[in-house]
Each structure stands twice: as structure tokens, then as C-alpha cells.
Amino acid sequence: MQHQEIEQEVKKLLTELFEIPPQDIVASARLYEDLGLDSIDAVDMIVHLQKKTGKKIKPEEFKAVRTVQDVVDAVQRLLES
Numbered sequence: 001m002q003h004q005e006i007e008q009e010v011k012k013l014l015t016e017l018f019e020i021p022p023q024d025i026v027a028s029a030r031l032y033e034d035l036g037l038d039s040i041d042a043v044d045m046i047v048h049l050q051k052k053t054g055k056k057i058k059p060e061e062f063k064a065v066r067t068v069q070d071v072v073d074a075v076q077r078l079l080e081s
Helices: 003-018 039-053 068-080
Strands: none
Touching: 003 039, 003 068, 039 068
16 A cells, blocks of 8 residues: 555545544645544554554554554554554
8 A cells, every 4th residue: 555545545534533624634634633633532543554454553553543644654664564
């Protein structure tokens, strides 16, 4: 999966799961402050990403995730491992 594909998948996920307008989902957008997600939303997102990638995501890998770009980078690292 290419970086751009991961980015599109993350955007689609945020739009479908949390009804966030696509134009608000930019790489620098902060998940909690800008997009209004909470910790339960973050867990939902991880579960969906696990289903999409078929890989187990360790919670500690997502502790440092703060922005949309962080999510994309974390998924990319996961797929490369």
C-alpha cells in the first residue's frame, strides 16, 4: 500500500466513522483538538485499521499519534514491518 493510498484510507475512515468533513482532514489536523475525537474514537479507529491492514496494532505504537499524518505514518510503519 502506497503512502497516498494509506492517506486516502485514513481520510475515508475518519469521514465514515466520525462524520468529519473531508476538507477538515488535513495532514496537520490534530485528532483530539481539531477533529474532536476522544479516546474511545481512537480505539474504534485502531480496530478498523487492524481490520483493513490485517495486522495487530500495539497500543503503544499509537500513544504518540496526535495528527492525521501521525496515523498515516504509523500505518505505513506497520505495513512495512
